[in-house]
Amino acid sequence: MSNRVLTWSLLAAFAVLFGIAAGMVLLHTDARPIRSGTLLERPRPVPDFALTGSDGKPFTKADLLGHWDVVYVGYTHCPDVCPTTLALLKAVAAGLGDDRKRLRVVFLSIDPERDTPETLAQYTHYFNPDFLAATGSNEQLDALGSKLGFVYQKVPGETPQSYLMDHSSALILIDPKGEVAGYLTPPFKTEDLVGDLKQLVERTA
Amino acid sequence: MRTRAAVAAAILLLCHAGAQALPACEGLKVEDGWIPQAPPVATVMAGYARLSNGGDRPLHVDAVKGADFGSVELHQMSMQNGMMQMRPLRGLDLPAHGSVELAEGGKHLMLLNPRHPLQPGDNVTLEFHCGKQVTPAQFAVRPAPQ
Numbered sequence: 487m488s489n490r491v492l493t494w495s496l497l498a499a500f501a502v503l504f505g506i507a508a509g510m511v512l513l514h515t516d517a518r519p520i521r522s523g524t525l526l527e528r529p530r531p532v533p534d535f536a537l538t539g540s541d542g543k544p545f546t547k548a549d550l551l552g553h554w555d556v557v558y559v560g561y562t563h564c565p566d567v568c569p570t571t572l573a574l575l576k577a578v579a580a581g582l583g584d585d586r587k588r589l590r591v592v593f594l595s596i597d598p599e600r601d602t603p604e605t606l607a608q609y610t611h612y613f614n615p616d617f618l619a620a621t622g623s624n625e626q627l628d629a630l631g632s633k634l635g636f637v638y639q640k641v642p643g644e645t646p647q648s649y650l651m652d653h654s655s656a657l658i659l660i661d662p663k664g665e666v667a668g669y670l671t672p673p674f675k676t677e678d679l680v681g682d683l684k685q686l687v688e689r690t691a
Numbered sequence: 692m693r694t695r696a697a698v699a700a701a702i703l704l705l706c707h708a709g710a711q712a713l714p715a716c717e718g719l720k721v722e723d724g725w726i727p728q729a730p731p732v733a734t735v736m737a738g739y740a741r742l743s744n745g746g747d748r749p750l751h752v753d754a755v756k757g758a759d760f761g762s763v764e765l766h767q768m769s770m771q772n773g774m775m776q777m778r779p780l781r782g783l784d785l786p787a788h789g790s791v792e793l794a795e796g797g798k799h800l801m802l803l804n805p806r807h808p809l810q811p812g813d814n815v816t817l818e819f820h821c822g823k824q825v826t827p828a829q830f831a832v833r834p835a836p837q
Contacts, residue, residue, distance in 0.1 A: 562730075562732070562733060562734075562735075563734060563735050564735070564777070565729075565733075565735040565736055565737035565766075565799070565801045565802065566737045566766070566768050566777070566795060566796065566799050566801075567768055567775050567777075567795075567796060569727065569729060569730075569733070569737070569835060570727075570795050570796070570835070570836075573727075573835040573836065605732055608730060608731065608732035609730045609732050609733065612730035612731070612732070613730070637774065639774075641776075641777075641778075643779075644779075648803070650777050650778070652774050652775065652776045652777075653774065653775055654773055654774060654775070655770055655773055655774065655775045656773060671773075672770065
């Protein structure tokens, strides 16, 4: 093999390697798809926060530690999608069997004007007595929303009390360290959620 | 007291007669009406059904009413950029021989302020108004699906 051929071969090999490396860098995303949504490659820390739990006591970051959490953002004056999603989560919890002890469902109300802790407790426990619920002032919810990755918006209705709330549809997945691990996105399928959550919960057991 | 009761009865009868006197929405059929059971504390419930127009002319349902609720609204649920949005609808349009599905996550009835607790097995009547015509339909309360 002449030197010239060797040089060209080496250059070609480098070019290929460079191409692969560049591709890896360019295609690298910080999220990994799972059947029911996406996992973040690097879980995102959640700063301390203080909301009010459905038992009237403070609901803080400490309540998210030591187990997985699935946070659902909604409100009780929501006739269609919120009860449907909570009923789905009830079925998911049942499908998790013993693993459900390592995962909690948190219904986070973004309608503190109408959702008192008592209302939230009665509403959420109707679906499953183990489900937790919390809410807070708009300032507290806005601050937490920017960290957890949810948004909401009040839409005026015909009367001051009949307003509607737009809210993020994704379920927020929090790992046992209290960090955002990923998002579960609609359309929700019970078996996909059960499969993914079982795997995650058992991996960190 | 007796007079007052008699007047009340007469008013009730008149209202009833009034509702009865209205002709049904021409061609409108409301089928499989159902209401998922909601937590007792809930002040809103959803109503689902399949509406079809068997007639040769388009139909416009402009209001839905029900004595078991404070009010009834027509709503459209949709997902926009990851946000769940609910918006009131100004009625439902049914083309000739067309149909509209009121279903979870889409168009649905929003039943506000139930006047009494509704349990699976209960049946309520909702009235679908098309201008001066009205079609009553039965809605069955069922356990929420999972």
